Amino acid sequence: MSGRKPFEEALDHIFWCDACNVPLITDVCGACGGPARAVQLSPPGDVRFCSPFERDILHRLLTDMYGADPIGDRLVLLNKIPGDDKTDEVIVDGRTLAVMAYDLVKQGYVLDLRPDGAKVLMPHATKKIVNVDVPREKHLNGKGLSGSCVTGSTPDVKAGDVVLLKVSESFNGLGVARVDADRLANPVENTLKVRKIGSSKVRLNDRVATMADAVEANRKRLQSMEADAISVIRGVAGQHKNLPVTVSFSGGKDSLVVFNIARKAVNKLKAFFVDTGLEFPETSEFVERFAHDTGVEITVQRAGDAFDQNFPAFGPPAKDFRWCCKVCKLGPITSLLNNSKGVITIDGKRRYESFQRGHIGTVERNPFVPGQIGVFPVKDWRAIEVWLYIYMEKLPYNPLYDLGFERIGCWLCPAALQAEYVRMKDLHPDRFDEWQGRLHQWAKASGLSPEYVDLGFWRWKAHPPKMLNVAREKGLSLKPRAGTGMSLSMIKGISPCTAGGYSLEGVLSSGKWPEPDALKEMLKTIGTPSYSEDLDVMLLRAGKGTSKMFAGGQIYASSDDRAYAQRLFGDTVRQVLRAALCSKCKICVKACNRRAIRIDGYLRVDESKCNRCGKCTRACVIARYYDKLTGNKENYPKSIS
Numbered sequence: 001m002s003g004r005k006p007f008e009e010a011l012d013h014i015f016w017c018d019a020c021n022v023p024l025i026t027d028v029c030g031a032c033g034g035p036a037r038a039v040q041l042s043p044p045g046d047v048r049f050c051s052p053f054e055r056d057i058l059h060r061l062l063t064d065m066y067g068a069d070p071i072g073d074r075l076v077l078l079n080k081i082p083g084d085d086k087t088d089e090v091i092v093d094g095r096t097l098a099v100m101a102y103d104l105v106k107q108g109y110v111l112d113l114r115p116d117g118a119k120v121l122m123p124h125a126t127k128k129i130v131n132v133d134v135p136r137e138k139h140l141n142g143k144g145l146s147g148s149c150v151t152g153s154t155p156d157v158k159a160g161d162v163v164l165l166k167v168s169e170s171f172n173g174l175g176v177a178r179v180d181a182d183r184l185a186n187p188v189e190n191t192l193k194v195r196k197i198g199s200s201k202v203r204l205n206d207r208v209a210t211m212a213d214a215v216e217a218n219r220k221r222l223q224s225m226e227a228d229a230i231s232v233i234r235g236v237a238g239q240h241k242n243l244p245v246t247v248s249f250s251g252g253k254d255s256l257v258v259f260n261i262a263r264k265a266v267n268k269l270k271a272f273f274v275d276t277g278l279e280f281p282e283t284s285e286f287v288e289r290f291a292h293d294t295g296v297e298i299t300v301q302r303a304g305d306a307f308d309q310n311f312p313a314f315g316p317p318a319k320d321f322r323w324c325c326k327v328c329k330l331g332p333i334t335s336l337l338n339n340s341k342g343v344i345t346i347d348g349k350r351r352y353e354s355f356q357r358g359h360i361g362t363v364e365r366n367p368f369v370p371g372q373i374g375v376f377p378v379k380d381w382r383a384i385e386v387w388l389y390i391y392m393e394k395l396p397y398n399p400l401y402d403l404g405f406e407r408i409g410c411w412l413c414p415a416a417l418q419a420e421y422v423r424m425k426d427l428h429p430d431r432f433d434e435w436q437g438r439l440h441q442w443a444k445a446s447g448l449s450p451e452y453v454d455l456g457f458w459r460w461k462a463h464p465p466k467m468l469n470v471a472r473e474k475g476l477s478l479k480p481r482a483g484t485g486m487s488l489s490m491i492k493g494i495s496p497c498t499a500g501g502y503s504l505e506g507v508l509s510s511g512k513w514p515e516p517d518a519l520k521e522m523l524k525t526i527g528t529p530s531y532s533e534d535l536d537v538m539l540l541r542a543g544k545g546t547s548k549m550f551a552g553g554q555i556y557a558s559s560d561d562r563a564y565a566q567r568l569f570g571d572t573v574r575q576v577l578r579a580a581l582c583s584k585c586k587i588c589v590k591a592c593n594r595r596a597i598r599i600d601g602y603l604r605v606d607e608s609k610c611n612r613c614g615k616c617t618r619a620c621v622i623a624r625y626y627d628k629l630t631g632n633k634e635n636y637p638k639s640i641s
Helices: 052-066 115-121 211-239 253-265 281-294 306-314 323-336 383-392 399-403 418-427 429-445 450-454 465-474 516-523 562-581 587-591 615-619 626-630
Strands: 013-017 022-024 037-040 047-049 076-080 087-092 095-103 108-113 129-132 144-146 150-153 162-168 171-177 190-198 245-248 270-275 298-302 343-346 363-365 372-375 487-496 502-509 528-532 537-542 545-550 554-559 597-600 602-605
Touching: 022 211, 047 383, 052 076, 052 095, 052 108, 052 399, 095 115, 095 418, 108 115, 108 162, 115 162, 115 171, 115 190, 162 190, 211 253, 211 343, 211 372, 211 383, 245 253, 253 343, 253 383, 270 281, 270 323, 281 298, 281 399, 298 323, 306 323, 306 562, 323 587, 418 429, 429 450, 487 562, 502 562, 516 528, 516 537, 516 562, 516 602, 537 562, 545 562, 554 562, 562 602, 562 615, 562 626, 587 597, 587 615
Parallel strands: 129 162, 245 270, 245 343, 270 298, 343 372
Antiparallel strands: 013 022, 013 037, 047 076, 076 087, 087 095, 095 108, 129 150, 144 190, 162 171, 171 190, 363 372, 487 502, 502 554, 528 537, 537 545, 545 554, 597 602
């Protein structure tokens, strides 16, 4: 499994019926019965319909840049492709006309034409046009053209613009201007670079189809996909007849579809919605309205102020540090689904959504919620199939999709695109300003610049190349001031002890050292602790070694076994962090099938039941993000268990 690429089995195409002018999810049109042509998609191929908000952006870009928008009321598809932020191929009438993307540096949308887009635009455009005189028989694609070939241009051309190259009505293409309009005709320099130019013609289909046309052309295939999903749900429910069936309803499009399918699959069905405390108002209102209109009870489990309580210790969440998901979502879920017999949960996760979900199975047991069997009946559906199903079933959906959001989650989610985060500012400026102010306070305390927040760098702990490039371009430092936040500094790495064996020593710097009683209880999960009040030191005896913890942050571990000493040190640090930062989410309580843990002011361990299996540590968000919290690069094994 580890050697597979997340999207290696993903579809790289859809189909298009030119007779009906609609996209298809199979190679035969369900409306006219005719064959369809394949339309290639860049991976991962999670193509979707363009929302009204995105259509407005596309219209503005086309008219601002080229003075025309020939697309009109046609169906427009967007295919998400890799990019620095929100980046989509624009597909109209089964042809890729352009790439529309959000530029992190410019903090706005940009449009990059493709050859078919240039040819469609040429008869209508009034801007960004350069007339050239070149021999038609000469191969020019990818070549530079000197100003001597330029016979005229519109005055709005600027260096770096993607321009329309026109030789005649039947011979044209696109290129990139290397200079402004007033220098294009300079005969002593190459002022243009040709991308593609030729005599092929591209025109839009005479037929303008509607969404209803698209649904009818795909109805048979959608009904077949629904039947398959129903079979999956019934199959799992049949194997576990004693378990209740629930639906995880997030208020998003995917959970909407699985909810509708699950209602057809089983008679007794319960739905739940986890209110993280960070939901968009539109989402909360939609869930409430949906429950009322459908007459189905949707249990709402609230996280309350869990995020606010944990922010001082953890700082802002990040794409690679999603502590918020466990505290605000998984914690409430474990409390809600606390059923000793287990539970079946129908979930709308799809493998096309992200690399992390690229390998999800149809049925999986949740490692963090004991007894929960997750069923993912639409895991192989693409976004276009989800939307076609919604339109076919006439399901009401979250209005945020029409307002510029591709996916629905928490309004401050670091995993959201920067383009969507900026969109949040337009819709809810008060919440946006409050969160920005909080981020700016955190950045200032950490010695980071305001631009660190404004450009979205807070959304990563370890910044990807695209953000490192932006930082270099802006001249920004990404390193917090020394002494801020939490860190683990090694005084001495693994080394032989003078008395024999091996030892490690480090200092954990944090704003909060745990109370001795809380730390002592946490350490019981890995060994036998004892505390000296006079010396203010905690001693832990664990299997083949010992560790010591001093209130000043010094941590020492030793063992006759070199590898064990390393593991013991890492595990000791994890328990110190767990004791100091415990959010009382109770995930560890649910993870312990021996019922050896309870929360009473702080975590307490029943040593007569605890077998030190390590499940509670592996389930803990703090232990999971140990390296992110401390900045420690040492790769210590996860547990001595």
